[in-house]
Amino acid sequence: MAGSNTVNPTPPRWLLAELSYRCPLQCPYCANPVDYARYPEELSTEDWKRVLTQARELGAVQLGLSGGEPLTRSDLEILVAHARELGYYSNLITSGYGLTEARIAALKKAGLDHIQVSIQASDAELSDYLAGTRSFEHKLQVARWVKQQGYPMVLCVVLHRQNIEQMPQILAMAEALEADYLELANTQYYGWAHLNRQALLPTQEQFIKAEAIAQAFKAKVAGKMKIYYVIPDFYEQRPKACMNGWGTTFLTIAPDGTALPCHSARELPNLNCPNVKDFSIQQIWYESAAFNKFRGFEWMQEPCRSCEEKFKDFGGCRCQAYLFTQDINATDPVCNKSPHHSLITELTESATHFTNEQPLIFRNSRQSRHYSLINENQN
Amino acid sequence: MQLDSELPLCLTPGHRLQWEAAQQKYVILYPEGMVELNLSSAEIIKACDGQRRVADIIQYLEQLFNAQNLTNDITHFLYIALQNGWIKHC
Numbered sequence: 001m002a003g004s005n006t007v008n009p010t011p012p013r014w015l016l017a018e019l020s021y022r023c024p025l026q027c028p029y030c031a032n033p034v035d036y037a038r039y040p041e042e043l044s045t046e047d048w049k050r051v052l053t054q055a056r057e058l059g060a061v062q063l064g065l066s067g068g069e070p071l072t073r074s075d076l077e078i079l080v081a082h083a084r085e086l087g088y089y090s091n092l093i094t095s096g097y098g099l100t101e102a103r104i105a106a107l108k109k110a111g112l113d114h115i116q117v118s119i120q121a122s123d124a125e126l127s128d129y130l131a132g133t134r135s136f137e138h139k140l141q142v143a144r145w146v147k148q149q150g151y152p153m154v155l156c157v158v159l160h161r162q163n164i165e166q167m168p169q170i171l172a173m174a175e176a177l178e179a180d181y182l183e184l185a186n187t188q189y190y191g192w193a194h195l196n197r198q199a200l201l202p203t204q205e206q207f208i209k210a211e212a213i214a215q216a217f218k219a220k221v222a223g224k225m226k227i228y229y230v231i232p233d234f235y236e237q238r239p240k241a242c243m244n245g246w247g248t249t250f251l252t253i254a255p256d257g258t259a260l261p262c263h264s265a266r267e268l269p270n271l272n273c274p275n276v277k278d279f280s281i282q283q284i285w286y287e288s289a290a291f292n293k294f295r296g297f298e299w300m301q302e303p304c305r306s307c308e309e310k311f312k313d314f315g316g317c318r319c320q321a322y323l324f325t326q327d328i329n330a331t332d333p334v335c336n337k338s339p340h341h342s343l344i345t346e347l348t349e350s351a352t353h354f355t356n357e358q359p360l361i362f363r364n365s366r367q368s369r370h371y372s373l374i375n376e377n378q379n
Numbered sequence: 380m381q382l383d384s385e386l387p388l389c390l391t392p393g394h395r396l397q398w399e400a401a402q403q404k405y406v407i408l409y410p411e412g413m414v415e416l417n418l419s420s421a422e423i424i425k426a427c428d429g430q431r432r433v434a435d436i437i438q439y440l441e442q443l444f445n446a447q448n449l450t451n452d453i454t455h456f457l458y459i460a461l462q463n464g465w466i467k468h469c
Contacts, residue, residue: 011401011415013402014411057401058401059399059402060401061397061399062408062411062412062413063406087397089395089397089409089413091410091411106385113395113408114393114410116410116411150391150392152392152393152409154410154411180393181410182411184413222394223464371417
């Protein structure tokens with residue numbers, strides 16, 4: 001097996017089930033791989049039930065039902081009921097598109113614990129533009145239904161240059177909808193967001209201003225609304241403890257059954273991620289080369305190898321290291337000790353010169369087929 | 380937010396306290412998050428049954444653990460749990 005043999009892996013606690021890459025929306029910061037069109041197959045209901053059972057036996061307890069758009073699966077209620085029976089806390093991560101009051105009730109009856117609805121901006125014009133689909137008004141209605149039916153309501157807004165100056169309006173919208181949780185997620189630049197980074201990356205000034213407004217709001221609504229603020233790591237000096245460490249906590253299963261140590265890991269070369277059709281979750285988690293690859297510290301290069309902070313940040317994000325340096329073992333370039341840190345500062349400094357004339361590349365099957373061809377030719 | 384000695388405490392709606400055999404630990408589960416608890420912390424959370432106030436919880440747990448002088452420890456943990464939104468006044 002690759003990786004370090006001295007590591008005794010912890011059991012998975014979080015399972016992210018990406019049920020389908022199909023999605024009626026076209027958000028240009030989607031975290032799905034840009035070449036998702038190469039993987040049109042989807043696991044059957046029985047496959048998913050087996051995955052849920054096996055991961056639960058190993059210790060997974062938080063379940064994210066995601067995609068693409070998980071509502072495109074007509075067996076969603078069956079999977080939710082199975083998850084509830086097994087003792088998962090199940091989170092539906094949805095655009096809300098096409099969601100009806102009746103289906104929200106049916107999911108509740110099946111045992112769904114909460115629904116996270118994403119909204120792209122605080123007004124219909126920008127939200128519908130970013131989504132590539134007219135959806136804003138319906139999303140607001142879905143958020144109200146979710147609340148009315150007694151779910152904890154989580155509103156998620158992904159932040160980037162095109163909407164970050166709407167922060168006050170976004171917060172007002174969350175308050176008006178009586179959200180119990182508000183996730184303010186600065187775009188993480190993987191997948192489609194990496195492709196669109198010149199059109200999406202805000203300037204440091206915009207970041208600082210928006211964060212100050214969000215933090216003041218957080219204090220104001222303490223006890224009523226919980227704010228999850230996902231930091232923009234390009235403006236940090238140290239990398240994030242990505243995935244809480246590779247293969248320690250998180251397990252993602254892609255629509256076709258490929259098991260990934262993080263939802264972006266499909267972008268990493270030669271990882272040979274195992275498929276749940278060929279192996280059990282036990283084998284995948286403990287024995288596969290892919291999940292063992294970055295466990296522990298043996299794989300690290302300098303400056304990580306001799307750095308005391310490796311116990312805290314685990315060398316940062318493998319996908320980010322690869323996207324910037326083409327070396328999956330490199331120190332995450334967000335770290336200012338990285339010899340490649342200037343790649344990040346050059347990008348953030350250039351953000352002040354980006355213009356909105358840079359066209360957005362929307363996430364859809366036609367575009368994805370285009371990038372699939374490019375990737376196939378490269379491989 | 381401060382602890383109110385007059386009001387009973389309960390687990391916040393949408394949260395679930397659960398024993399995890401694989402980890403041999405209690406956990407509180409909530410939207411997109413979880414926290415692992417040791418056994419005594421779990422007993423404090425369980426005592427927040429929507430009927431008991433702070434003083435009742437202390438009395439109940441001192442009996443349960445057959446111990447005295449737990450006031451500070453229990454009050455401190457209840458305060459943390461309240462700040463984190465795991466429990467609320469009801």
